[in-house]
Amino acid sequence: MGVMLKQLDSWPVGAVSAAVVSDGQVIETSGDTDQVFALASVTKLLAAHAVLVAIEEGAIELDQPAGPPGATVRHLLAHASGLDFGSLEIVAGPGEQRVYSSAGFEVLAELIGTEADIVFDEYLAQAVCEPLGMTSTALQGSAGHGAHSTVADLAAFAGELLAPALVSTELFAEATSVQFPGLDGFVPGYGKHRPCDWGLGYEIRSHKNPHWTGSRNSPGTFGHFGQSGTFLWVDPALSAACVVLTDRPFGAWAKPLWSEFNDSIVEALSR
DSSP, X not given: OOSXXXXXXXXXXXXXXXXXXXXXXXXXXXXXXXXXXXXXXXXHHHHHHHHHHHHXXXXXXXXXXXXXXXXXXXXXXXXXXXXXXXXXXXXXXXXXXXXXXSXXXXXXXXXXXXXXXXXHHHHHXXXXXXXXXXXXXXXXXXXXXXXXEOHHHHHHHHHHHHSOSSSOHHHHHHHTSOSSTTOOXXXXXXXXXXXXXXXXXXXXXXXXXXXXXXXXXXXXXXXXXXXXXXXXXXXXXXXXXXXXXXXXXXXXXXXHHHHHHHHHHHHHHHO
């Protein structure tokens, strides 16, 4: 283990595995990078990328109707459809609020299953995991939070996010740009943000405070964290990414440690 990841030794978790990726290369790892962890909402990064592939393939369109009346695939990806967190209850109109919704990703999975005539877990495997050699990654349940994976696999995925090969440069640039600018909303565990910026499945850091990334991460940093104690971020300003998987659910223990850790990673990469 290198210098950047040394502080993970003191984290109050049973197991932790991590990797730092820079310019497409894994430059440092910690722990057992082949240990499988539950990803929780980091699943949404994988699912979103599969949705982008489906758009590229013409199976679905970004602005086709999906979900609540008036909503589209774009709304669902950007948590702007108005669907509640875990159900199909409509709590806002499309484009009115950033209502974080895991159910929205389940609607997207069903849509792709119908339009592409393949169940979403298999589509994700064929569209994303197999091309990237992610042999230990599987979706078991919700497209919003049901995947399991390893740091080795997610480091490969981070390389894809740094230099996409499965989707076009143009679509990925849109996916990592703010969709429906100005919407207020909540980041689970971190409270309300005005605005609460999001891309097409990827949370965008912007100027949120407090936040799970570091204060030194650039505003263009994108990624996701999971309630299972996991996160993955990509900072385009650094051409670098970091993935950390733990076996302890997110809580008060994580808030200071995650942001301090991420600041130290950014500082080391900036030298």
